[in-house]
Amino acid sequence: MSDITDRLEEQIAHLTRSVEDLSEVVTRQEEEIVTLNRRVHMLMQREGERDSSGGGAVVLGDERPPHY
Template sequence: MTDRIDAIEERVAHLTRTVDDLSDIVARQADEIDRLTRRMALVLNRIAGPDEEGAVFTDQRPPHW
């Protein structure tokens, strides 16, 4: 009976470690998604209109045309 309990405890320990590892991965992915979302918002804002420096994008005609 103790062998069976030991085996169950070992499995639970492995499963607990796996859950902890996956939790860390999900947290890192959430941070990266947040960072990429902020960067994408900045890119979309720049595309929406030229900034104060007068950035020109390739799909826009130069002002002298």
């Protein structure tokens, strides 16, 4: 009976550590997602401002840039 108890306690300790590790990963990913969302929002704002000012042509698909 003690052998089973020891194995179960070992498994519980391993699972507890795994959950803690995964929680840290999720927390880091959440922070990265927040940062990336901020950057995307900032870039969209800049692009919107550039579009409204009429500057900054964008090459789409197979379209050749003007210098060809």
